Amino acid sequence: MKTFAEFGLEPKVLQAITELGFEEATPIQAQSIPIALSGSDMIGQAQTGTGKTAAFGIPLISKISKEEDRIVALIMTPTRELAIQVADEIEKLSRFKGIRTLPIYGGQDIVRQIRALKKKPQVIIGTPGRLLDHINRKTIKLDDVKMVVLDEADEMLDMGFMDDIQAILQLVPKDRQTMLFSATMPPNIQKLAQQFLNNPQHVSVIPKQVSAPLIEQAYIEVHERQKFDALTRLLDMESPELAIVFGRTKRRVDELSEALQKRGYSADGLHGDLSQNQRDTVMRKFRDGSIDVLVATDVAARGLDVSGVTHVINFDLPQDPESYVHRIGRTGRAGKEGKAWSFVTPREIEHLHFIEKVTRHRIPRKPLPTIAEAIEGKQRLMAERLLEIVQQGEINEYKGIAIHLLEEYDSVQLLSAAMKLLTGNKNDNTQIELTPEEPIRVKRRKPDIRSSGRKPSGGYGGRGNGSGFYNRQGRDGGDRRGGGYRGNKDGSRSSEREYSRGDRKPRSDFDNNRRPASKKEEASFEK
């Protein structure tokens, strides 16, 4: 293990790293930091939650002078939430050095961004669409950019950002340093790397399994109509500190977060159709713990780092194994443990096996939590909360009435009644009906892709899963977005992607007679 002092970093950067509580460099950091400091281009791959942000962030800020009054570094991320988060981490890393960072993303008032740009930030972190918008308006100039980072590059291409990224990179002076981080290395990423990276060094922390080892995975077999009860029982049984529940569609996320709220859970939803203000508010609440269940589409699958996420629940299975890996990677981060549960309908078992095969990890089956287990979980939580309050003290004003009650009633009875009062805040009788989702099926992949194997090192080797999945044919972003998105900068694309992953039109063979073909649903598929 390497300490950060061994990289020869300046004291102000070291001090910030210490304040962040980082003691040793993670493997991807140990390998990337010296390469990035040397000025070489690089391509990095490592498991979720292993500190890739600091792996490029530390060398990046180390190479910037405080006196600089132009944009010298540009970081691109696929989603707005990620732009904010990465900006935040870079800012923390450079707080003693005093580097100015600015996140730039769609959905935010452009005039406000232009005003912020006048304060001469040195590092810009943004989504490609909005960045290009500023470049075209000449409110962002790239003439002095010396470092470019593409974070979650494969995802950006999947979202249809290839043209924008190419347009941006063409405008950055050629003698820059470029760092590309990507979970997978499909041909379109390789093409991008060939086109824009100069003799890149590959850093691939090759794990035995694709997903982070600290995540305990399990699945529960449920019928579509049992899913909601299964979820509430699971939440009660496990009482997560913070949980992310992934739903397949925006409609699903809306219905589910509303249903959870009705049942008394502190939950809220996140997807690409919400206004930027709503998205920011939900994320802020989740980060500060004022909501403890975040219901989200895949917009939250990549890169998001919220400490305290103890559980990820796939209410609906994702279409792609790679999306599964990213979703569950929202827990089990930075050396902490986490649990990932997936609901699988009987018709999706084959798809689950496919995910197991690609991720090279057997996912054990667990039984549906019983009502008794759910109640027990709730009681345990209440008992914990009671004891916490006892330890905190500050209950003197209740002691008088307590003594008075104890003179007349039995202590066990009194405490039980108090617990009943505490646990009874959830309105379990509210009828909940969710619009059913169609089951996910195994997508037929070209046989040569799955059997191609991968090169463990030195090439575009993927993450070491050995299945060749990470080398599969690229789903070229360019033809995903269709013709009509231009001028509707990156916000709309994130929403398109939410559909393109799993929200296929309902198939005629899916429960046609049970499926209410509501207008809302149809509209949501047409968008």
Ligand SMILES: Nc1ncnc2c1ncn2[C@@H]1O[C@H](COP(=O)(O)OP(=O)(O)OP(=O)(O)O)[C@@H](O)[C@H]1O
């Ligand atoms: N050396 C370190 N020691 C301890 N914690 C660290 C270290 N480096 C980073 N972290 C913390 O680990 C968490 C995960 O880091 P980060 O978000 O960069 O992971 P990632 O590899 O980019 O994950 P993902 O693939 O999901 O994007 C963050 O909270 C970060 O502050």
Ligand SMILES: [Mg+2]
């Ligand atoms: Mg990341």
